Amino acid sequence: MKKIRFSSIVIYGILFIITLTMLIPILNLVAISLTNPSNVHKMNGLSIIPKGFSMINYKVLLSNPQIGKSILNSIFITVVGTSLNLIFTALAAYTLTRPKFVGKNFFMILLIIIMVFEPGLIQEYLVVMKLGLLDSYASVILYKCVNVYYLIILMRFFEDVPDSILEAARVDGAGHFTIFTKIMLPLSKPALATLGLFYGVFHWNEFFRSSIYLSSQWKWPLQLVLRQFVVVKDTTSMLGVNSLLSYSEISNLDYGSLQAGTIIIAIIPLLALYPIILKYYVKGNLEGGVKE
Numbered sequence: 001m002k003k004i005r006f007s008s009i010v011i012y013g014i015l016f017i018i019t020l021t022m023l024i025p026i027l028n029l030v031a032i033s034l035t036n037p038s039n040v041h042k043m044n045g046l047s048i049i050p051k052g053f054s055m056i057n058y059k060v061l062l063s064n065p066q067i068g069k070s071i072l073n074s075i076f077i078t079v080v081g082t083s084l085n086l087i088f089t090a091l092a093a094y095t096l097t098r099p100k101f102v103g104k105n106f107f108m109i110l111l112i113i114i115m116v117f118e119p120g121l122i123q124e125y126l127v128v129m130k131l132g133l134l135d136s137y138a139s140v141i142l143y144k145c146v147n148v149y150y151l152i153i154l155m156r157f158f159e160d161v162p163d164s165i166l167e168a169a170r171v172d173g174a175g176h177f178t179i180f181t182k183i184m185l186p187l188s189k190p191a192l193a194t195l196g197l198f199y200g201v202f203h204w205n206e207f208f209r210s211s212i213y214l215s216s217q218w219k220w221p222l223q224l225v226l227r228q229f230v231v232v233k234d235t236t237s238m239l240g241v242n243s244l245l246s247y248s249e250i251s252n253l254d255y256g257s258l259q260a261g262t263i264i265i266a267i268i269p270l271l272a273l274y275p276i277i278l279k280y281y282v283k284g285n286l287e288g289g290v291k292e
Contacts, residue, residue, distance in 0.1 A: 024048065026267070033057050033261035037254040057261035060253065066217065066225060071265070073137075074221040078203040081141040085199040086192055088146050093154040094180050115148035121212075128213060139213035140206065140221075150195050157191040158184060193277045204270060226262050 027048040035043055036052030043051060061067050096104055119127075133139040161184060169179050185192070207223035214220055 026264075029260040029264055032257050033264050035257060037257060040254040040257045056253070057257050058265075060258065061261055061265060066220075067222070067262075067265070069218055070220050070222040070225040073219060074204060074223065075269075077137060077141055077206075077221055078200055080137075081203040082196055082199045084141065084145055085147070085150075086196055089151050089154055089195060090180075090185065090188075090192065092146055092151055093158050094176075094184055096151075097155050097158045098176075111148045111151065125212065134213055135215045135219065136213075137219065140210050141203075143206075143209055144202075147199070150198060154188070154191055154195060157188055161187055197273065197277045200273065201270060222266055226266050229259060229262055 024046065028043075028045060031048050031050045032040060032043050034050040034053055034055070034057075036050075036054040037056065039051040095101060096107060098104075128134060128139050133142070165183060165187075166179060169183055174182070205223055207221065207227050210221050210224045211227070214224070
């Protein structure tokens with residue numbers, strides 16, 4: 001029988017406690033959002049079981065056209081933005097890791113300067129205005145299309161691909177496009193999945209520039225609508241002008257549980273994305289690629 005080390009018990013115990021500190025607040029929000037509005041006052045910060053099950057909060061939220069439209073806006077901005085991020089980051093990383101690329105050091109110094117000395121918000125706003133991107137999805141999608149820090153991470157990963165694989169491809173007549181699409185990208189799935197997660201979380205959670213550049217409410221992402229309700233306390237944005245509920249039903253709602261429901265709706269896509277990304281964190285992606 002295999003003995004369990006005391007150090008392993010301590011490590012697992014610490015990890016279990018850390019997991020609880022992250023899991024309990026989420027379960028608490030779920031419980032509050034599913035609790036009957038008349039029983040919400042009985043819930044505390046550690047309650048994870050609803051007191052009187054009710055879907056009224058989600059009925060209110062999902063019946064509001066603004067919520068549905070904002071969810072679609074967030075999905076569109078996140079999918080398109082993340083796709084462009086990965087495409088341009090991968091192209092730049094491949095180019096900057098080619099040994100024969102002329103001016104590599106110059107461009108790397110330029111990128112580091114850009115990363116350290118970011119332009120101010122006013123200058124950025126003027127550029128967006130001059131390009132005619134105000135009140136358009138492009139204004140938030142194209143922001144930081146290539147993150148220099150993530151670019152450097154992908155460059156290090158590309159550099160770890162054995163030269164013998166690339167040399168064998170060149171001998172077979174493969175050009176840069178074939179090497180990039182058929183070798184570098186498939187072997188870089190874990191790195192691309194990681195960066196895709198980082199970029200996707202950034203786009204999904206971004207609300208500050210949306211509040212500046214998007215003046216039309218029907219273009220607002222979910223996070224901006226969430227901010228209006230949770231921070232600004234704009235209940236109209238949640239209930240909607242033409243609510244399906246009667247006045248008496250609205251008066252019985254608990255706005256704390258409505259806020260909890262809105263937060264859960266906002267984080268569910270990210271929670272669903274993690275298991276999909278995790279399957280790319282596998283070992284041995286490069287094993288068997290080269291025969292010695």
